[in-house]
Amino acid sequence: MRKRSHRSTAVRAAVATVTAGVLGVTALTACDATGDNSPGPKGSTAAAKPSPKPTPTWDTSPRSVAAVGDSITRGFDACGVLADCPEVSWATGSDSGVNSLAVRLLGKSRARTHSWNHARTGARMADLPLQMEQAGAQRPGLVTVMVGANDACRSTAGSMTPVAAFRADFERALRGLRSEAPKAQVYVASVPDLKRLWSEGRENPLGKQVWKLGICSSMLADPDDVDTAATARRDAVQERVVAYNEVLKDVCAKDKRCRYDGGAVFGYRFGEQQLSHWDWFHPSKDGQARLAALAYHGVTAEEPPA
Known part of the structure; x- marks a missing residue:
């Protein structure tokens, strides 16, 4: 019983360590993706949305x-x-x-x-x-x-x-x-x-x-x-x-x-x-x-x- 308990405790510790590492990587990736004060990954292929054309100030065909x-x-x-x-x-x-x-x-x-x-x-x-x-x-x-x-x-x-x-x-x-x-x-x-x-x-x-x-x-x-x-x-x-x-x-x-x-x-x-x-x-x-x-x-x- 004492050996089995010792083995279980070691397994739980290993799992916790791996889980923490995965969560850390996930959090870091999420931070980069949202651009939170960090540059995006090099070579990003995400296309920027084109800016809408401004309404012209001068209308060349007024109606009156x-x-x-x-x-x-x-x-x-x-x-x-x-x-x-x-x-x-x-x-x-x-x-x-x-x-x-x-x-x-x-x-x-x-x-x-x-x-x-x-x-x-x-x-x-x-x-x-x-x-x-x-x-x-x-x-x-x-x-x-x-x-x-x-x-x-x-x-x-x-x-x-x-x-x-x-x-x-x-x-x-x-x-x-x-x-x-x-x-x-x-x-x-x-x-x-x-x-x-x-x-x-x-x-x-x-x-x-x-x-x-x-x-x-x-x-x-x-x-x-x-x-x-x-x-x-x-x-x-x-x-x-x-x-x-x-x-x-x-x-x-x-x-x-x-x-x-x-x-x-x-x-x-x-x-x-x-x-x-x-x-x-x-x-x-x-x-x-x-x-x-x-x-x-x-x-x-x-x-x-x-």
């Missing part, structure tokens, strides 16, 4: 369009003298010869019911916050902005809108839109090159006569005068337009759903055919069509214009 801005977006003087002609607006017009941005994006039928033009002739940047509020109330997929020419086109160069005020009003306009329509996209067109407007229009005798009525006097007054003072005046206006465009670009860049046109409108080399023959200042119907094409390219590009 609202436009804000000034007389250019109202089609002023494109169809008749001293009159708005919104049907030829580059942004929301219905005229087939223009093929507006809204028509290109939505189709002609849908554009009639899902696009709105809140621009106003004579508007300046200070008027944009109210227009943005009106546009935002309709929860548009896209808001187009073209404003700033009237801030530079004043009776004198000294009365142009200060750059700081221009910036503050644009920032306020975007904040107002975001309170109404936080997910709306914004496409901002640059201010046109007013000095090119002078250089092109001054070749036309009729245009120069019309300009004497007081159209954009800061740039267009005395179009044949090229003395030092006149040149300095036009250069000051040009510099202000460039500064406005820098503001548009900078403020827009801080909003993830805003896209600046990269200076496409400012850089467009328009000629007499793109100018209204009523005032040699606003875009003609052909000019509106060119603006629509520039905007469509900018909105539908996968990457924002450089």
Whole structure:
């Protein structure tokens, strides 16, 4: 009996030792498999799950369009003298010869019911916050902005809108839109090159006569005068337009759903055919069509214009 008891005790001890060793190996293996502060075994073939693609911030096919801005977006003087002609607006017009941005994006039928033009002739940047509020109330997929020419086109160069005020009003306009329509996209067109407007229009005798009525006097007054003072005046206006465009670009860049046109409108080399023959200042119907094409390219590009 004593020998059998001794043998049983030895067997139990051996079994306990083996069991402990197995459990230790199992625990170690489990720790490695779960990656608990330890690297996985070399040569692991476990495939990592692919990360889901992020939702693109910019939608190249918005379902509705609202436009804000000034007389250019109202089609002023494109169809008749001293009159708005919104049907030829580059942004929301219905005229087939223009093929507006809204028509290109939505189709002609849908554009009639899902696009709105809140621009106003004579508007300046200070008027944009109210227009943005009106546009935002309709929860548009896209808001187009073209404003700033009237801030530079004043009776004198000294009365142009200060750059700081221009910036503050644009920032306020975007904040107002975001309170109404936080997910709306914004496409901002640059201010046109007013000095090119002078250089092109001054070749036309009729245009120069019309300009004497007081159209954009800061740039267009005395179009044949090229003395030092006149040149300095036009250069000051040009510099202000460039500064406005820098503001548009900078403020827009801080909003993830805003896209600046990269200076496409400012850089467009328009000629007499793109100018209204009523005032040699606003875009003609052909000019509106060119603006629509520039905007469509900018909105539908996968990457924002450089």
